[in-house]
Amino acid sequence: MVLNNIEDLLEKYENGETTLKEEQQLKHYFSQETVAPHLEMYKPMFTYFLGNQQEQFTKDLPLKTKRTFNYKWISVAAVVVLMLGFYLKEPIVTSYEEYAYGTFNKPEKALDEVTKSLAMISSHFNKGTSTVNYLNEVKKGTATLGYLNEIENTTSIIFKN
Amino acid sequence: MTQVEFLNIVMPFKDKVFRLAKRLLVSTEEAEDATQEVLLKLWNNKKKMQEYKNVEAFSMTMTKNFCFDKLKSKQAQNLKIVHSNYEDGNTSLQKQVELNDSVDWVSKIIEELPEQQKVIIQLRDIEEYDFDEIAKMLDMNNTAVRVNLSRARKTIREKLTNTHNYGIK
Numbered sequence: 222m223v224l225n226n227i228e229d230l231l232e233k234y235e236n237g238e239t240t241l242k243e244e245q246q247l248k249h250y251f252s253q254e255t256v257a258p259h260l261e262m263y264k265p266m267f268t269y270f271l272g273n274q275q276e277q278f279t280k281d282l283p284l285k286t287k288r289t290f291n292y293k294w295i296s297v298a299a300v301v302v303l304m305l306g307f308y309l310k311e312p313i314v315t316s317y318e319e320y321a322y323g324t325f326n327k328p329e330k331a332l333d334e335v336t337k338s339l340a341m342i343s344s345h346f347n348k349g350t351s352t353v354n355y356l357n358e359v360k361k362g363t364a365t366l367g368y369l370n371e372i373e374n375t376t377s378i379i380f381k382n
Numbered sequence: 383m384t385q386v387e388f389l390n391i392v393m394p395f396k397d398k399v400f401r402l403a404k405r406l407l408v409s410t411e412e413a414e415d416a417t418q419e420v421l422l423k424l425w426n427n428k429k430k431m432q433e434y435k436n437v438e439a440f441s442m443t444m445t446k447n448f449c450f451d452k453l454k455s456k457q458a459q460n461l462k463i464v465h466s467n468y469e470d471g472n473t474s475l476q477k478q479v480e481l482n483d484s485v486d487w488v489s490k491i492i493e494e495l496p497e498q499q500k501v502i503i504q505l506r507d508i509e510e511y512d513f514d515e516i517a518k519m520l521d522m523n524n525t526a527v528r529v530n531l532s533r534a535r536k537t538i539r540e541k542l543t544n545t546h547n548y549g550i551k
Contacts, residue, residue, distance in 0.1 A: 235539060237532035241510055262542045265484035270507045272485065278400035280414045284385050284425055 224257055231263065383428045391431070392421055395438045398509050399445045405504040406449035406497065416452065420445050442519045446501055453497070491541045492534075499534035506531055 230247055233239045239247070250256070251267035325331040399420055404413035420441060424431060434440045492503060501520065505511045506527075517524045 235532060235535050237528035237535065241512070244507070244510070262545075262547075263539070265488050266538055266542060269485045269488035273401065273508045276401055276404070277397045278414065278417050280418060282389075282418060282421055282425075284388070284422075 227257075227260070231260070383431070388425060388428055388431075391437055392424065392441075395441060396421060398438075399441055401508065402442060402445050402501065402504050403449055405492070405500055405508075406446070407452065408493065412452070416445065416448055420448055436515075436518075439515055439519050442505070443521070446520065450497065487542065487545055488538065491538050495534055495537060499530050499537075502527060502531050503534045503538075507535075 227247070227250055230239060230243050234244065234247060248267050248271055251260075251264050252271060256264050325334065396417065400413055400417040403416040403420075404410060407413050407416060423444065424437075424441060431437060492500060495503065498520075502516060505516045505519065506513075511519070513524050513527055516522075517527050520527065522530075
């Protein structure tokens with residue numbers, strides 16, 4: 222490279238008028254082993270610039286993905302729960318037959334069925350009361366024990382005297 | 383935006399952010415913290431990120447402002463950032479000694495520059511940004527950037543010439 226050229230560039234460089242490309246040229250020139258002796262003092266400057274470009278940031282970055290809880294979802298969940306509640310409260314009706322289970326179309330038949338079921342209830346009821354009959358025996362027993370009172374009466378008369 | 387997408391956007395310029403932070407804050411640890419802070423801020427505002435035209439330029443501006451704030455608060459507390467950048471010997475000792483001597487001078491000289499010039503030198507000479515981009519990042523006009531850059535470069539050259547000729551002239 223022509224030395225004149227470098228000197229021109231250096232002058233422009235000091236005035237801040239060089240382009241990036243020209244500065245590259247300068248850096249390249251001064252990275253050589255031998256430099257014109259009267260330009261020697263520029264060498265460390267450009268070496269420094271070049272050397273400094275290599276420095277790297279090595280510390281690792283603790284990037285935390287922020288887990289912000291979205292409160293919108295709470296209301297969504299609440300609505301879902303409510304809807305489910307209403308849905309399950311209603312009897313699930315699938316067909317008319319099922320819905321109509323236990324009802325009668327004709328009133329006579331209904332009366333028939335009611336009397337039948339009431340008769341059944343009363344017969345069972347009677348069966349239940351008949352088993353309680355033995356309680357009457359107990360009552361009879363206590364009545365016969367009444368004579369003990371008589372004995373007590375007589376003993377009290379005796380001790381009085 | 384997922385983590386992977388975010389990293390894909392951020393990866394290409396995270397080193398630039400770090401280097402700018404280091405230029406201003408000097409200490410590696412401080413610069414790492416600052417970079418982390420800036421990138422995490424970006425991550426937390428990732429929803430807005432799609433609106434930015436140029437995420438890189440935006441992050442550089444953010445970094446610059448963040449570091450200035452930090453420096454201001456340090457000054458107010460009357461504390462100086464202590465930097466002890468312990469380098470492990472990846473490069474051979476010989477090379478380090480060689481480089482350190484002259485190249486360290488440059489870093490020291492840049493350290494002494496006013497903050498605005500420091501940023502401009504960093505963005506132009508190290509990160510090789512366009513003047514227009516730098517102007518946008520720093521919220522200055524194009525000529526102001528050039529003037530500042532020229533001043534900074536001249537200062538560096540003068541001081542280097544002095545040290546270079548030290549003991550000779």
